[in-house]
Amino acid sequence: MRIGVVAPGRPIDPVVAARAGAFAAIAYPDVDLVFHPQCFESAGHFAGSDAVRAAAFLQVANDPGYDAVWFARGGYGSNRLLAAVMPQLGPAAARKVYAGYSDMGFLLGALYARRIGRPCHAPMATDINRQGGDATVARTLGWIVGGDRQGLEPDLAGRPAAAFNLSILTALIGTPWLPDLTDHVLMIEEVSEPLYRVDRMLFTVANATQLKGIAGIRLGTVNDVQENDPPWAETPEAMIAHWAGDMGVPYLGRARVGHTQDNHVVPFGIA
């Protein structure tokens, strides 16, 4: 099995690629993990220009020699590729798994909107750098390589699901790149935001016409919360319960997704 790694947002350090590659070579010896050289390019904020990142993604996605596209890391930028790449995905792209999270939710969402391939919210190559990161990335590789369910979010319960970073989800709302999530359990996680912004984004989710039919909401990790001045009075869980109530959908409890070592795999749709 060959897995291609690309970086549609920001670049990664070759040392991190080597660590992830070394782990994969030991834990999954049958896997050929190929880091596209684009992962290490740099153009200002991004891992190469929009054209370079789009070309690398399309090259791997459309190559029948690859079984999966694994995103190297997040960081802003994958939304800038959607208009260019989505119309150019061919038959080989439709047979692949696409794995990542955070900013990569733009691509996962757009792929799922068009029912191309099998997008999943999942730890990325750079998560190898976390304490216990071997276990984190093993969840993704286990799912891609052998359909190993140990790394799946533990309460999927056979219901259709999707997981998004809240900032990315709200940036998709109102656009045709947001997939139809009717009857899906929607998991939301967030990192490095003050709580007033989280509240504002939950307002958008709760009022989004496109999300009226979701089955329920679960709350992933909300961490590295930025200071709110004055302090915010509600917890993230109280906030999401409040907005889910406004939306008329059940709040279904916590989910093990987010920007942490504990991040789990959520295949979009039914796993």
Add this chain to the structure above:
Amino acid sequence: MRIGVVAPGRPIDPVVAARAGAFAAIAYPDVDLVFHPQCFESAGHFAGSDAVRAAAFLQVANDPGYDAVWFARGGYGSNRLLAAVMPQLGPAAARKVYAGYSDMGFLLGALYARRIGRPCHAPMATDINRQGGDATVARTLGWIVGGDRQGLEPDLAGRPAAAFNLSILTALIGTPWLPDLTDHVLMIEEVSEPLYRVDRMLFTVANATQLKGIAGIRLGTVNDVQENDPPWAETPEAMIAHWAGDMGVPYLGRARVGHTQDNHVVPFGIA
């Protein structure tokens, strides 16, 4: 003429209210500027609880004794009132001017979506605190009191227009609170954001199904820009021109709206 001042987001200092009141008394002696006591309440982040803020807004909006609602200041929170207040606005509310900007764009947008009253993007009472703030607030008062066009954004040119803070606009996109802006010139301003976020929000604007029919985009002030690491390569003007091109609408140049002393009045629709 009586103008009621309320604070649907964060509270204001009584000293600021006194300054604005003193200026109004001298410059517009026929105006009775009434600060609702709710402006000075405090409940955590907000100028009173959601219920208190909603009640104050409704009281002034529905009172035939007031000719206009002037928002005291911005700061997160007016979106939390929409579901409660919008269905309760009566005939007196439909005859009023509503003036504010920044977070108040939630209310202005929702009012315009339902064609209630005459919402306008305009300096607020706390803008009296800016250097040269007398001239800033005079633009709003002059428009409310006598239809004085000196404070209007200078290039309205008889075309329907609306102005929003970019963060507020994107939080409205995808919801029924966003007004129909077909054939409107849309002015966008932003404050205190890093440029990668501005770019992400412009992506949402450019891809928003609801905004497909706008006549064009103008760029207000983008100030207090937060550091981007690494530095962002494009200027806000290049960014908005790029995304307007993606959207297929003309970029029509700069607009004198934003979080500065130079902020001007933009009555929604045709002035």
